[in-house]
Amino acid sequence: MDFEIERIVALVRENQARVLQLQFPEGLKRYGPGVAKRINERVNVTVLLSGNPCYGACDLDYNSEADLLVHFGHAEIPGLAARRVCFVEVRSEVDVIPTVNDALALITGQRVGIVTNVQHVHKLDSVRRHLESAGLQCSIGSGDGRVKYRGQVLGCNYSSARAIDVDEYLYVGSGTFHALGVALATGKRVIIADPFLRKTSVADVELIMKQRYALVAKAMDAHTFCVLVGTKAGQQRFHLAYKLVEEAIERGYDAYTVTINEVSPWTLYQFPAEAYVNTACPRIAIDDITLFKAPMLTPIEFEMVIGRRDLSGYALDEISCD
Amino acid sequence: MDFEIERIVALVRENQARVLQLQFPEGLKRYGPGVAKRINERVNVTVLLSGNPCYGACDLDYNSEADLLVHFGHAEIPGLAARRVCFVEVRSEVDVIPTVNDALALITGQRVGIVTNVQHVHKLDSVRRHLESAGLQCSIGSGDGRVKYRGQVLGCNYSSARAIDVDEYLYVGSGTFHALGVALATGKRVIIADPFLRKTSVADVELIMKQRYALVAKAMDAHTFCVLVGTKAGQQRFHLAYKLVEEAIERGYDAYTVTINEVSPWTLYQFPAEAYVNTACPRIAIDDITLFKAPMLTPIEFEMVIGRRDLSGYALDEISCD
Numbered sequence: 001m002d003f004e005i006e007r008i009v010a011l012v013r014e015n016q017a018r019v020l021q022l023q024f025p026e027g028l029k030r031y032g033p034g035v036a037k038r039i040n041e042r043v044n045v046t047v048l049l050s051g052n053p054c055y056g057a058c059d060l061d062y063n064s065e066a067d068l069l070v071h072f073g074h075a076e077i078p079g080l081a082a083r084r085v086c087f088v089e090v091r092s093e094v095d096v097i098p099t100v101n102d103a104l105a106l107i108t109g110q111r112v113g114i115v116t117n118v119q120h121v122h123k124l125d126s127v128r129r130h131l132e133s134a135g136l137q138c139s140i141g142s143g144d145g146r147v148k149y150r151g152q153v154l155g156c157n158y159s160s161a162r163a164i165d166v167d168e169y170l171y172v173g174s175g176t177f178h179a180l181g182v183a184l185a186t187g188k189r190v191i192i193a194d195p196f197l198r199k200t201s202v203a204d205v206e207l208i209m210k211q212r213y214a215l216v217a218k219a220m221d222a223h224t225f226c227v228l229v230g231t232k233a234g235q236q237r238f239h240l241a242y243k244l245v246e247e248a249i250e251r252g253y254d255a256y257t258v259t260i261n262e263v264s265p266w267t268l269y270q271f272p273a274e275a276y277v278n279t280a281c282p283r284i285a286i287d288d289i290t291l292f293k294a295p296m297l298t299p300i301e302f303e304m305v306i307g308r309r310d311l312s313g314y315a316l317d318e319i320s321c322d
Numbered sequence: 323m324d325f326e327i328e329r330i331v332a333l334v335r336e337n338q339a340r341v342l343q344l345q346f347p348e349g350l351k352r353y354g355p356g357v358a359k360r361i362n363e364r365v366n367v368t369v370l371l372s373g374n375p376c377y378g379a380c381d382l383d384y385n386s387e388a389d390l391l392v393h394f395g396h397a398e399i400p401g402l403a404a405r406r407v408c409f410v411e412v413r414s415e416v417d418v419i420p421t422v423n424d425a426l427a428l429i430t431g432q433r434v435g436i437v438t439n440v441q442h443v444h445k446l447d448s449v450r451r452h453l454e455s456a457g458l459q460c461s462i463g464s465g466d467g468r469v470k471y472r473g474q475v476l477g478c479n480y481s482s483a484r485a486i487d488v489d490e491y492l493y494v495g496s497g498t499f500h501a502l503g504v505a506l507a508t509g510k511r512v513i514i515a516d517p518f519l520r521k522t523s524v525a526d527v528e529l530i531m532k533q534r535y536a537l538v539a540k541a542m543d544a545h546t547f548c549v550l551v552g553t554k555a556g557q558q559r560f561h562l563a564y565k566l567v568e569e570a571i572e573r574g575y576d577a578y579t580v581t582i583n584e585v586s587p588w589t590l591y592q593f594p595a596e597a598y599v600n601t602a603c604p605r606i607a608i609d610d611i612t613l614f615k616a617p618m619l620t621p622i623e624f625e626m627v628i629g630r631r632d633l634s635g636y637a638l639d640e641i642s643c644d
Contacts, residue, residue, distance in 0.1 A: 021581065029592035033548075033578045046564060051550065051582030051589055063553065063581055065560045226355075228373065231385065238387045242368060256355045259343065259385055260373030261583065267373055270351035 001028075003035050004088045008070055009042045011086055021066035023050040023059075025073040028090065035072075053262055055281065056155065058234025058319075060085055075118040075148040080234050092119040096172050096195040100127050103193040103200045104134055109167025111137045114151055115160060115182055116172040120195070121149040127172060139164040145321030146234075153178050155283045156319040158185035171203070177283065179203040184316040209314065211289060212301060219295040219305045222274030224254040227302075230280025231261045237279040237319065244277055244302055251306050265291045277302040282317040323350075325357050326410045330392055331364045333408055343388035345372040345381075347395040350412065357394075375584055377603065378477065380556025380641075382407055397440040397470040402556050414441040418494050418517040422449050425515040425522040426456055431489025433459045436473055437482060437504055438494040442517070443471040449494060461486040467643030468556075475500050477605045478641040480507035493525070499605065501525040506638040533611060534623060534636065541617040541627045544596030546576040549624075552602025553583045559601040559641065566599055566624055573628050587613045599624040604639040 012020060020039070024032050029049075036047040050061040057074035062083050069085045076087045114127055128138045140151040141163030147153070151160055153171075161169060161182045168189040171179040174196050183190040183203045190203040225248055229241045241257050248255035258271055263284050268276065275295045278285045285296045298317035303309035334342060342361070346354050351371075358369040372383040379396035384405050391407045398409045436449055450460045462473040463485030469475070473482055475493075483491060483504045490511040493501040496518050505512040505525045512525040547570055551563045563579050570577035580593055585606050590598065597617040600607045607618045620639035625631035 026592065030594065032580075032593070036578055047579070048551070049578060049580045049593070051580040051593065052553075052584075053589060061581075065558070065581075229370070231374075236387070256358055256371060257369070258354075258371045258373040259383075259387075262374075267375060270348065271354070271371070271373065272352065 001031070001090055002093075003031070003038070003072065003090065005035070005038050005042065008039055008086065008088070011068065011070075012039070012043050012045045015068055015084070017045055017067040019046045019048065019063075019066045019068075021048045021050055021061065021063045021069045023054055023061045023069060023071045025054045025056070028073050029054075055283070056234070057087070058156070058281065059232040060234075075121070075152065077146055077234050078148055079145065082233070089118050091122055092195075094120075094195045096120055096123045096127060096193065097130055099193040099195045099198045099200060100130055100170070100172065102198065103170055103191050104131075106191045106200055106202060107131075107136065107168065107170065108189070111139065111166040111168075113139050113141060113161060113164045113166035113169040113188075114172065115141075115153045115158075115169055115178070116151055117154075117178060118149065118152060120172050121152050123172065124151045127170070131170070139166055146319065147321075153182060155181065156281060156317075157321075158182050158316070158318060159320060161186050176203060177287065180205055180208055181316055184208075184314075185318065208286070212286075212314070213311075215289070215295045215297065216301050216304050216311070219275040219297055219301070222253075222295070222305065224273050225256075225275050225277055225302070226268070226271045226273035227255055227257045227277045228263055228280055229257060229259045230263065231259050232280070235280045235319070240299055241277075241279045244279070244299055247303065247308055248306055251308070253306060263288075265293065268292065275302075275305070278317075282319065285317065323353070323412055324415075325353070325360070325394065325412065327357070327360050327364065330361055330408065330410070333390065333392075334361070334365050334367045337390055337406070339367055339389040341368045341370065341385075341388045341390075343370045343372055343383065343385045343391045345376055345383045345391060345393045347376045347378070350395050351376075377605070378556070379409070380478070380603065381554040382556075397443070397474065399468055399556050400470055401467065404555070411440050413444055414517075416442075416517045418442055418445045418449060418515065419452055421515040421517045421520045421522060422452055422492070422494065424520070425492055425513050426453075428513045428522055428524060429453075429458065429490065429492065430511070433461065433488040435461050435463060435483060435486045435488035435491045435510075436494065437463075437475045437480075437491055437500070438473055439476075439500060440471065440474055442494050443474050445494065446473045449492070453492070461488055468641065469643075475504060477503065478603060478639075479643075480504055480638070480640060481642060483508050498525060499609065502527055502530055503638060506530075506636075507640065530608070531636070534608075535633075537611070537617045537619065538623050538626050538633070541597040541619055541623070544575075544617070544627065546595050547578075547597050547599055547624065548590070548593045548595035549577055549579045549599045550585055550602055551579060551581045552585065553581050554602070557602045557641070562621055563599075563601045566601070566621055569625070569630055570628055573630070575628060585610075587615065590614065597624075597627070600639075604641065607639065 032049040141160040143160035179192045245255045354371040463482040465482035501514045567577040
């Protein structure tokens, strides 16, 4: 894995940084002490590791003590950083083509949109060439201002998928969340090519939609709602929360707003409600569905519950760039 | 309980505040939605509740969105607030005198120091009068700059106890932590008068000292230390952490520094170490002793482990006002 030690060392020297904060996402945190050591072998700087949970570039853990923040594992959300941040994206060098080739067997359409996460974003042109050599027509879309690279999707933003008119999508990457997101955001079939496991599959939105509608149905009995606002830099949807609370109160419900950095079941125990509404990271409501004792709704689901939105109008919660 | 709604309403009006953030400690968080409602019945302001854990006035959860922060349940740490904060101390109205009277049976010295937490600080003069009418000589000490009231002790600061020369102390309040803190900080006998339970006892430092020395002994086998720095406003002891890491490395140990807002076992799983050193809230190492998979040392204990401090020189970790 390339942690770009030389680039960091050069930046420290160039900025005469005295204290450096390194922020890793959960999957990479265990590399922190080793990376700190490698930096210190090359340059004399005090290195701090951020110990706070981190799941995206929306979360920038600045520190009044540190001259420079190095954020690993995510692409910058353009314009979000209020202070100087160096992004080390830690691209993957795994060969994606064998798995993409396997995925050809699952592709049924003619016009294919290619999407991925930042780990493989530098491989998209070779993926396109491979698909085109198999006779397919390929598109790679540009996202809105929240997305740095063409073809890149975030757990909270599928604008690069929506930007193109295709029959189906090929998602290159591991996990199922992003592929499900593309499927829900576009209503199209999504083929997953996981190059790490060399596994291909088709995103199955049916299970997740059943879960979501069951949750919406359960929340129909709720009278008191707790609306959450995330305080991480790129998650602060205060005005959305205000709007939701207002809509609830207009319709005779009870609702109050809680600001929170890390949404977890144990912090919410203190806030009694028959349902929660999450305006922080959109993944929380979906990924952590089993963790909360009361339904954790997305803003759109909440509007279904209080009768402000038609039940058939399901849409994924996304954070778009205004 | 007096949440001082009228004072808050007046402050909102006076400051023409548009958005108000309310921050309650864990024990009072459940009152948040009700307090918000009472404020909104009196004045038109958007009320946000802080959902983040809070254990002291060291933790001020400002919010870029809020014009004003109201912090409940703790006395201000003088000079700490970087922005406008209104402190609502939520004093207790429980009658402390019956329990103080019971405590007379446990007091063996002639000169008694009276200490308490902010909940009962307005009762100290009546406590003093009661003890004096029983023929005792009483002192109430002034703490250092971290402590707002005479006789007040914090979980991280016992300067008001150390400031007086007495035979023993009477601690008025619930729980055992503060009383143990006074006993460890002064080496004197401490009688606890818990007015809520109407229970009296003598602080037993023996068990806690056994636990701490067992932990120190266990940590003697450690080679790699993870030194924690708390990022809450009043817990940031960066320079202490730097000093500890330096001392460790000088003596041939491995050590690295992690900045963290909320020290919890699950966030530390990502940081492998044979022992942790906590420079954040001093209570973490003591109260949460059973939660961590490796010894969680105080800075002083760490210096014992690496041979920089004599094993007989045990002292409580405190955050004093520089």
